[in-house]
Amino acid sequence: MSARKMLFIILTLALTLRGVAAVIVTRHLESTDESFLIAGDAAGYWELGQHIARGEPYQLLGRPDDQLARNSIPRQVPRMPGFPALLGFSIWMLGDNPLAARLLLALIGTLACLLVYRLGSQLFSTRTGLLAASACAISPTLAGSSVLILSDTLFATLLLAFLLAVASLTRSRETFETRPRLTVAALAGLAGCAAVYVRPGWLPAIPLFALFWVVGSGSRARAVPEVGVLLLIVAIGLLPWARRNWQRTGHPVLTTLWGGPSLYDGLHPGATGASDMQFIVDDGLYGDPAQTEYTIDQHYRAAAWDFVVSQPATAARLAVIKVWRFLKPWPSAPQFQRWWQIILVAGLTVSLYLLAVRGAWLHWSSPWSWLLVAGPLLYFVALHTVFVGSLRYRLPAEYSLWVLAAAGCRERGAP
Numbered sequence: 001m002s003a004r005k006m007l008f009i010i011l012t013l014a015l016t017l018r019g020v021a022a023v024i025v026t027r028h029l030e031s032t033d034e035s036f037l038i039a040g041d042a043a044g045y046w047e048l049g050q051h052i053a054r055g056e057p058y059q060l061l062g063r064p065d066d067q068l069a070r071n072s073i074p075r076q077v078p079r080m081p082g083f084p085a086l087l088g089f090s091i092w093m094l095g096d097n098p099l100a101a102r103l104l105l106a107l108i109g110t111l112a113c114l115l116v117y118r119l120g121s122q123l124f125s126t127r128t129g130l131l132a133a134s135a136c137a138i139s140p141t142l143a144g145s146s147v148l149i150l151s152d153t154l155f156a157t158l159l160l161a162f163l164l165a166v167a168s169l170t171r172s173r174e175t176f177e178t179r180p181r182l183t184v185a186a187l188a189g190l191a192g193c194a195a196v197y198v199r200p201g202w203l204p205a206i207p208l209f210a211l212f213w214v215v216g217s218g219s220r221a222r223a224v225p226e227v228g229v230l231l232l233i234v235a236i237g238l239l240p241w242a243r244r245n246w247q248r249t250g251h252p253v254l255t256t257l258w259g260g261p262s263l264y265d266g267l268h269p270g271a272t273g274a275s276d277m278q279f280i281v282d283d284g285l286y287g288d289p290a291q292t293e294y295t296i297d298q299h300y301r302a303a304a305w306d307f308v309v310s311q312p313a314t315a316a317r318l319a320v321i322k323v324w325r326f327l328k329p330w331p332s333a334p335q336f337q338r339w340w341q342i343i344l345v346a347g348l349t350v351s352l353y354l355l356a357v358r359g360a361w362l363h364w365s366s367p368w369s370w371l372l373v374a375g376p377l378l379y380f381v382a383l384h385t386v387f388v389g390s391l392r393y394r395l396p397a398e399y400s401l402w403v404l405a406a407a408g409c410r411e412r413g414a415p
Helices: 003-032 039-053 082-094 098-123 126-138 140-146 152-169 181-198 205-216 220-249 259-266 278-283 293-310 312-327 339-362 367-383 391-407
Strands: none
Touching: 003 098, 003 126, 003 140, 039 082, 082 098, 082 152, 082 181, 098 126, 098 140, 098 152, 098 367, 098 391, 126 140, 126 391, 140 152, 140 339, 140 391, 152 181, 152 205, 152 367, 152 391, 181 220, 205 220, 205 367, 259 278, 259 293, 293 312, 312 367, 312 391, 339 367, 339 391, 367 391
């Protein structure tokens, strides 16, 4: 069977599984009279999407039944607008219909599988691309999470687009000399910027990838202008959002004003490595008219770092706990603790880890190839030594890691 037919079957399977998951999740929530499976973040995203669809100010006002938001000041820079804009499009086109939004996310998750195929084929071989896409298509965690009202799947797709463009720039001079490299660098910048508009934590990773490419490039004279174009596109792309934030807050805010509370969530007395925003209710800062969104963000940032300085041993212990929660093969969330869920997810994740390690070993002499696809996971591991750890935050990095795992399936020396 040709690779094109195999790919068509894989993508059809991926879309079918995600479509079924969208219906199952929707019916389950309807039967329990709940709106979202992971209510806190999803409710905020949905509210912002509604504001966008209706042409209302982009801010979180909170629902009357939301304990964290009740009587709080409007949060005008709470989230990056990328994912809410997607939800706003769905709401504008099809109304307040979560199932429609989940089906749209199913399409995006299927697109992610296609990009995994392209990335694996470009870095390793067509067979590797097909194997990686197959694994992503049938993975219960990736298929199930694709249809949740969360930013993970959209971010993963944009991340893959960024990696694919960067991979094109790393190909040898003989196979990629005549193509417009600066155009590809600009496309990488666009994809990277779009990913930051969905998940701001990706912003520091972009210059890290760029620096690694310059250092490892066979031609720095060629790589430096390409990296310059990539970084310039990211900077220009973020300017409209930064300008809007300046107008709203009177302060330079490149991403959001939720970083401080998120940082404190992972670094404070009593922190466990899991997310628990109860301190926002207890502190009551968002209900104090003397506070602003900016001053609250700065307060929690300072408090988090004061905790690290005053209790470095506790912070180090928390870092280990958070890394374990991030990498743990089975889920920590209480709604996913059935024995068959634990066995299914753990078995698949352990296989992913072992095959990825073997893939890196087999391709140790070509470090750029395996580091490119393993890089997101390594970056997020480091990031979540500071922020809270969870399987959910690992999922976007699993797509590209499956490329390395697929590369680890072949015999050593085989094409």
